[in-house]
Amino acid sequence: MALPIEETRYTFADCLSWKESERIELINGTAIMMSPPSRIHQEISGELFRQLANFLEGKKCKVYHAPFAVRLFEQSGDCPEDVDTMVEPDISVVCDQDKLDSRGCKGAPDLVIEILSPSTRRHDRLVKLGLYQKAGVLEYWIVDPENKSVQVFLLNKGLLLPEEDYGQEDIAKVNVLDGCFVELSKVFPE
Numbered sequence: 001m002a003l004p005i006e007e008t009r010y011t012f013a014d015c016l017s018w019k020e021s022e023r024i025e026l027i028n029g030t031a032i033m034m035s036p037p038s039r040i041h042q043e044i045s046g047e048l049f050r051q052l053a054n055f056l057e058g059k060k061c062k063v064y065h066a067p068f069a070v071r072l073f074e075q076s077g078d079c080p081e082d083v084d085t086m087v088e089p090d091i092s093v094v095c096d097q098d099k100l101d102s103r104g105c106k107g108a109p110d111l112v113i114e115i116l117s118p119s120t121r122r123h124d125r126l127v128k129l130g131l132y133q134k135a136g137v138l139e140y141w142i143v144d145p146e147n148k149s150v151q152v153f154l155l156n157k158g159l160l161l162p163e164e165d166y167g168q169e170d171i172a173k174v175n176v177l178d179g180c181f182v183e184l185s186k187v188f189p190e
Helices: 040-057 121-135
Strands: 023-025 030-033 061-065 069-071 090-095 105-107 112-113 139-144 149-158 160-164 171-173 181-183
Touching: 030 105, 030 121, 040 061, 040 181, 061 139, 112 121, 121 139, 121 160, 149 171
Parallel strands: 069 105, 112 139
Antiparallel strands: 023 030, 061 090, 090 112, 139 149, 149 160, 171 181
């Protein structure tokens, strides 16, 4: 389960001083320690990344896998001490190169994919959905390894609304990448 570390208010400046091996997200100044991903989680993440990276080869959009710091609400001119929310989505696709810097992404990626685990299920479906909606993420995928399914949300008038549910044998459309589809039979092998 994702648990707060303690009752101190942290910023991205604090994150920069922590060990790289620690998986910690910041939500409104609260540090949330994350457990290591399972083998199945990593296999699913790897296959999603592979398919997206192959599609994006030579294109302006870039795909990144965790750990990749996404400072959802960072504004131009903010310093690390000003940033109190930083997440590490399992996969992020960023098409605006101005959002990328040496530390990750400042602002909302175009596509975010989170892979559920028993410890993050509620966090990904509620807390992160709300953050991604508020930040203006255009497309959000929730990947459920247990049910071998993908739920796709699209931003519509400021709300991330359910758009499509895909199963193991489906080919999922990536709405923010024209012509991109993901073969879920390769993501969820038997």
